[in-house]
Amino acid sequence: MxxxxxxxxxxxxxxxxxxxxxxxxxKGYTNLVGRSHRELxxxxxxxxxxxxxxxxxxxxxxxxxxxxxxxxxxxxxxxFIYRNLQIQNNVIGESFTxxxxxxxxxxxxxxxxxxxxxxxxxxxxxxxxxxxxxxPYAIAKIAGLKMCESFNIQFGTNYIAVMPTNLYGPNDxxxxxxxxxxxxxxxxxxxxxxxxxxxxxxxxxxxxxxSLDGIGGQSTIDDFVFTxxxxxxxxxxxxxxxxxxxxxxxxxxxxxxxxxxxxxxxVNFEDLRKGKEEVRNCHINIGTGxxxxxxxxxxxxxxxxxxxxxxxxxxxxxxxxxxxxxxVSKLKSLGWQYRVELDEGIRRMYQWYLTDQEESV
Numbered sequence: 001m002x003x004x005x006x007x008x009x010x011x012x013x014x015x016x017x018x019x020x021x022x023x024x025x026x027k028g029y030t031n032l033v034g035r036s037h038r039e040l041x042x043x044x045x046x047x048x049x050x051x052x053x054x055x056x057x058x059x060x061x062x063x064x065x066x067x068x069x070x071x072x073x074x075x076x077x078x079x080f081i082y083r084n085l086q087i088q089n090n091v092i093g094e095s096f097t098x099x100x101x102x103x104x105x106x107x108x109x110x111x112x113x114x115x116x117x118x119x120x121x122x123x124x125x126x127x128x129x130x131x132x133x134x135x136p137y138a139i140a141k142i143a144g145l146k147m148c149e150s151f152n153i154q155f156g157t158n159y160i161a162v163m164p165t166n167l168y169g170p171n172d173x174x175x176x177x178x179x180x181x182x183x184x185x186x187x188x189x190x191x192x193x194x195x196x197x198x199x200x201x202x203x204x205x206x207x208x209x210x211s212l213d214g215i216g217g218q219s220t221i222d223d224f225v226f227t228x229x230x231x232x233x234x235x236x237x238x239x240x241x242x243x244x245x246x247x248x249x250x251x252x253x254x255x256x257x258x259x260x261x262x263x264x265x266x267v268n269f270e271d272l273r274k275g276k277e278e279v280r281n282c283h284i285n286i287g288t289g290x291x292x293x294x295x296x297x298x299x300x301x302x303x304x305x306x307x308x309x310x311x312x313x314x315x316x317x318x319x320x321x322x323x324x325x326x327x328v329s330k331l332k333s334l335g336w337q338y339r340v341e342l343d344e345g346i347r348r349m350y351q352w353y354l355t356d357q358e359e360s361v
Contacts, residue, residue, distance in 0.1 A: 001029070001059060001102075001265060008033045008057035010042060010091055011064030016106060016164075018171045019257035020061055027261065033057055043083060048090040052098045060095045060103045061260065062088070062144075067108075067137075068178040070241070070320050074133040084140035092147050096157060103159040104264055105148050107141040109249075109285065109326050110134045111163060119289065119327040122163075122281045131321045145283050152269045153279050160269055162260060165287035165326050168345065169253030170352045174210055176231050181294065182250060185240070185301050186350055191228055192238040193307040200224065209357045237310035241317035244295030249287050249325050252340035252348075259286045262336045271334075287326040288338045304346050 001007070007024065011017035012034030024032060033055050040051055042064055066083040073080055088105070095103050112120045113128040125145075130138045141163075148159035172183040179187075187206070194202035203224050208217025215227045232239030263284065272282040292300070298311050331337075340348075 003028045004031050005029070005059055006031045006033060006055070006057045007059040007061065008055065009061045009063060010034075010087075011062070013171070014063065015167060015169060015172045015253050016256060017061070017063040019169060019253040020063060020260055023254065023257040023261050042090055043086040045090050045093075048094050049097075052094040056098055058101050059264065060091065060100050061264070062091050062103065062105045064091070065106070065141075067173070067180075069180045069184060070133050070318060072178040073137055074318075077136045080134075081136035081140045084137065085143060088140070088144040088147065092144070092151070092159070095159075096151055096155070101158065102264060102268075103148065103157070104260055105144050105159060105161040106260070107145055107161055107163045107283070108138070109163050109165045109287070109324055110138045110321075111142050111145065112324070114321050118323050119325040120285070121327040122283055122285055122330060125281055125283075133318060133320060149280065149282060152273075152282075158269050160263060160267065160272070161283040162263060163283055163285050163326070164256050165249040165251050165285070165324070167251055167253050167256055168349055170349070172253070172349070174353070176212060181248065182297070182301075182346070182349075185298060186305070186346070186353060188231065188233055188238060188240075189298075189301055189305045189307045190350070190353070192233045192309055193305055195225075195228060195233060195235050196307070196309045203228070205357050232314075237312050238307070239312050239314055240294070240298060241314055242294065242319040243315045244293060244298065244313040246294050246319045246321065247291040247323045247325065248294065248297065249289070249291045250297075250342055250345070251287050251338060252345040255338045255340050256286055259331065259336050259338075263334070267334055284331055284334070285326040285328050286331055287328050288342075289326065289328045290342075291323065291325045292342065300343060301346055304343065305350055 009017050009021055012021050013036055041047055064087055112124055114131040115128055116124040145161040148161045151157045152159055168182040173179045174183045174187045176184055200221055204217045212227050215223050273279045
């Protein structure tokens with residue numbers, strides 16, 4: 001790539017895409033193309049074709065996806081497999097038709113088996129059953145990975161798939177039904193802190209920016225209390241799902257963006273297939289190689305936010321996969337390593353969350 005290469009970032013307003021966009025700009029890439037969902041529905045094949053016909057990008061980063069946490073994954077199973085397959089098929093298919101020089105496909109570490117050995121290597125893909133609650137999403141992402149791999153083998157394309165661990169950072173999704181664990185935890189703890197301190201203006205400001213069940217900033221205190229209680233947020237304690245025992249790995253989104261741009265600039269599919277009799281598992285894990293229990297994460301987040309109420313775990317709710325630590329030795333061997341530690345990342349993310357609320361008022 002050079003600074004004037006036309007690069008299309010699908011999903012450029014989201015957690016991952018916005019971080020990649022920012023990273024590319026910081027490195028001098030100025031010919032960037034992005035479209036919001038309102039401007040371009042990636043599930044509409046005709047619209048995607050028309051977009052590629054007009055823009056004819058040289059490089060494509062597929063960071064757009066239909067994502068959510070354990071509740072959303074298990075509830076909207078058809079949405080997760082159908083929407084993600086549609087998006088992937090359209091963008092990867094048109095990238096091939098329009099002779100894109102290089103494509104980067106972003107998947108997820110949930111592609112790996114529930115009982116995979118720890119840390120999870122790229123070679124563990126498809127070795128045993130997936131975790132049930134996110135199986136449809138995982139299958140869609142595996143299909144995208146295999147599509148990239150198969151186009152490379154059959155047609156000599158240069159499509160690379162990367163599998164990030166759990167991500168967090170600016171522009172994350174804080175919807176308490178559909179978000180991932182860390183943004184949900186930060187928001188719940190912020191609201192619980194406000195409630196414990198009788199800071200109703202703080203709750204009002206939060207719900208004005210991001211409503212809950214249709215409850216916004218103009219609702220009554222009774223409405224606030226009823227809705228927050230529904231999500232486990234009480235005046236003297238916070239209820240969290242599961243036992244708190246599962247271990248998770250977290251990566252700051254801007255570190256992921258830096259890894260993605262590094263791979264685009266320095267790594268080709270041919271580098272990843274060398275020495276393989278059967279060309280498979282050429283994707284790259286992106287993570288920190290460190291893990292923390294959900295209970296420890298909750299305590300760390302409480303300390304950073306300043307929440308002093310009780311934290312209770314509900315063992316009747318699902319835990320999901322107990323461990324999901326990625327083996328990042330392949331990425332390290334290629335020359336990249338993360339920078340932002342978890343405590344610093346949570347501080348940055350909470351500050352961003354508060355600033356985003358202020359700017360929305």
